[in-house]
Amino acid sequence: MTFLPQWRWRGADSGAAKSIPPSGRGYSQLDWLQRSRQLAVRPSSALREIGWEEVRRHRSAGDAWTVVCGRVYDLTPYLQYHPGGVEVLLREAVGGDATAGVERTHPWVNVELILRPCLLGTVRGE
Numbered sequence: 001m002t003f004l005p006q007w008r009w010r011g012a013d014s015g016a017a018k019s020i021p022p023s024g025r026g027y028s029q030l031d032w033l034q035r036s037r038q039l040a041v042r043p044s045s046a047l048r049e050i051g052w053e054e055v056r057r058h059r060s061a062g063d064a065w066t067v068v069c070g071r072v073y074d075l076t077p078y079l080q081y082h083p084g085g086v087e088v089l090l091r092e093a094v095g096g097d098a099t100a101g102v103e104r105t106h107p108w109v110n111v112e113l114i115l116r117p118c119l120l121g122t123v124r125g126e
């Protein structure tokens with residue numbers, strides 16, 4: 001059996017070796033679980049309604065908000081742990097609505113659970 005380090009496995013569709021996540025060891029979903037436990041989950045009293053114009057202002061790798069199913073998340077700490085890589089999130093999630101992308105690529109992923117410490121509130125009007 002050929003051993004592939006976890007950031008260079010073969011994609012089921014392409015067969016080509018991928019180089020994601022980009023940062024090497026220490027960025028698996030289990031590492032995120034460990035990291036996320038160090039982040040405080042906001043109490044429900046701290047959650048708020050957030051407008052789209054505010055979401056759109058947080059659109060960089062250092063300040064990355066997104067919306068999935070009407071919930072607003074600060075994705076910044078999760079970016080480097082995303083198994084699909086950082087770039088796709090910056091392109092299709094950050095500063096906007098990631099719901100369609102999640103549904104298209106991995107509808108089975110429990111975003112609500114994974115991003116629990118990242119939850120900021122809900123989108124106004126949804």
Ligand code: HEM
Pocket residue numbers: 011018029066068075082083084085088089092093098100101102105106109110111114115
């Ligand atoms: C914003 C919240 C998101 C979370 C929490 C998340 C989480 C995850 C997780 C856990 C996986 C591994 C799934 C598995 O192996 O079964 C994954 C893979 C992937 N994600 Fe996401 N994702 C998010 C958004 C997105 C978006 C918006 C896109 C693209 C539009 C995307 C593209 C991908 C791709 C392409 C993979 C597959 C990587 C591979 O195996 O080659 N993700 N994501």
